[in-house]
Amino acid sequence: MLIEFSAANFRSVRERQTLSLTKAKGDELLEKNTFQVKAANDFSLLRSAVLYGANASGKTNFFRALQIMKRVVVESASSQQRGDPLPVSSFLLSEKTKDKPSEFEAVFIVEGVRYQYGFSATTERIHEEWLLAYPRGRAQRWFGREWDGKREKYNWEFGGHLLGEKQVWQKSTRDNALFLSTAVQLNSHQLQPIYDWFKETLRMGDVGGWGLGYSATLCEKEDKDKILNFLKAADLGIEDVKVEANPFDPDSLPNDMPQGLKEQIAKEMKDKKILDIRTIHKTVEGKDVAFDIDEESDGTQRLFGFAGPWIDCLENGYVLFIDELHDSLHPKLVRFLVDLFNSGVSNPKNAQLVFTTHETSILSQDVFRRDQIWFCEKTADYSTELYPLTDFSPRKGRENLEISYLSGRYGAVPYVKSLINSFGIGAS
Incomplete structure (x- = not known):
């Protein structure tokens, strides 16, 4: 303390x-x-x-x-x-x-x-x-x-x-x-x-908060329910979060990027995973609709980024300055x-x-x-x-x-x- x-x-x-x-x-x-x-x-x-x-x-x-x-x-x-x-x-x-x-x-x-x-x-x-x-x-x-x-x-x-x-x-x-x-x-x-x-x-x-990575990582583990409870308590209309870890695709880099820079990035990202984060909402008929996290508002993205670290601080008694x-x-x-x-x-x-x-x-x-x-x-x-x-x-x-x-x-x-x-x- x-x-x-x-x-x-x-x-x-x-x-x-x-x-x-x-x-x-x-x-x-x-x-x-x-x-x-x-x-x-x-x-x-x-x-x-x-x-x-x-x-x-x-x-x-x-x-x-x-x-x-x-x-x-x-x-x-x-x-x-x-x-x-x-x-x-x-x-x-x-x-x-x-x-x-x-x-x-x-x-x-x-x-x-x-x-x-x-x-x-x-x-x-x-x-x-x-x-x-x-x-x-x-x-x-x-x-x-x-x-x-x-x-x-x-x-x-x-x-x-x-x-x-x-x-x-x-x-x-x-x-x-x-x-x-x-x-x-x-x-x-x-x-x-x-x-x-x-x-x-x-x-x-x-x-800038902490980015989305930490909260997304928790969603891949047994802590997912904690993240969902946090988001639901904030009344964001998010019913679920789906996270997939995909290999980095060098073809996703812009075509006009210099070839040398492309090769450098591809080398650095070779063994790393890219997190694909999707939020699940309900239609008026009760069906699930998935949104890419980038389609959510800045505030929703930021609150999602807060969720993991906020829960971590509360559960461990940390001192947080923000x-x-x-x-x-x-x-x-x-x-x-x-x-x-x-x-x-x-x-x-x-x-x-x-x-x-x-x-x-x-x-x-x-x-x-x-x-x-x-x-x-x-x-x-x-x-x-x-x-x-x-x-x-x-x-x-x-x-x-x-x-x-x-x-x-x-x-x-x-x-x-x-x-x-x-x-x-x-x-x-």
Whole structure:
């Protein structure tokens, strides 16, 4: 479970910004939208959070910060080579920050233990890295490293609670790799659950979704009924899904494609299968009619692509971040997807969903608690600021959040200027 994530000096995020999934005061929607977890101390966490903001306010950059953190954890010790640049980018609109390291930190719970892990980095090296564990409520500093630019070496610190070949792992850690990742690669069983949380539990999606392949693959297995139940609950009129895996046919490539490119594609696709996905609908007379998935609407295709990963997250208690959930989806389908997380019935493993959207019809106290709603705004220096709705103390159960947001009460809305004078057109 995720408790909070923070980022600083990454792209448009200049000052440290933190998104928290800790339950605040208030007893609204307790059974649906919150859950308790024991980790030495009891924690009350949120099943979902939504982030609103104008275009170019930095919502995607904040999500990208977590995506980069995950990528560096998973890849720095295995895929990165010595000297390879790290995929970070500082806030470039200030001389004070452009050459400083970007910083990332996550607080989360794995197997009943709370961890606080983070690092800072430039493209050249990891500057700091730290891990604190709270197995009994009190902080245990398992390790820390900090780059000393004057001495051109790291200062290392290891706590007595971290077991294993610490000196071997330290010597094996490259400047552009994380100690956490290196130690796990060298068989640190104690750090493995933390690494696995980033690799397996934390899931990142975007406006493109996941494509159709994963859901289609599930339809070939015993999970097909789960996909069908998902689609039927969304009221798409789909009665069945047929999936066939066919060999790739080189003759299907366009005639005007260069022959060399054709041969290259044919070689790469030689042993691969092409999934033929067909949705089954009923005629008014009750007969089955098959449609190619490409004949379905963009929204239906996207929801089909969501079905498999959504079910996977709910069944395994994953933490899902997804950018622009509303894209190509009807407002009721957006609420349908959110409600699946905000329910102990459909979400018994306490999976968590964090998403951005411009869909304001779900900006309601019937859907979210006040502590589940966050805003993102561009400040005067063009940096990103993140803040919760609770900063404004909206009246419980009485304030219309959608109207208040669109009227500008909470900020995070675009300020649109008139173009009439810019085009030399007089007002009529």
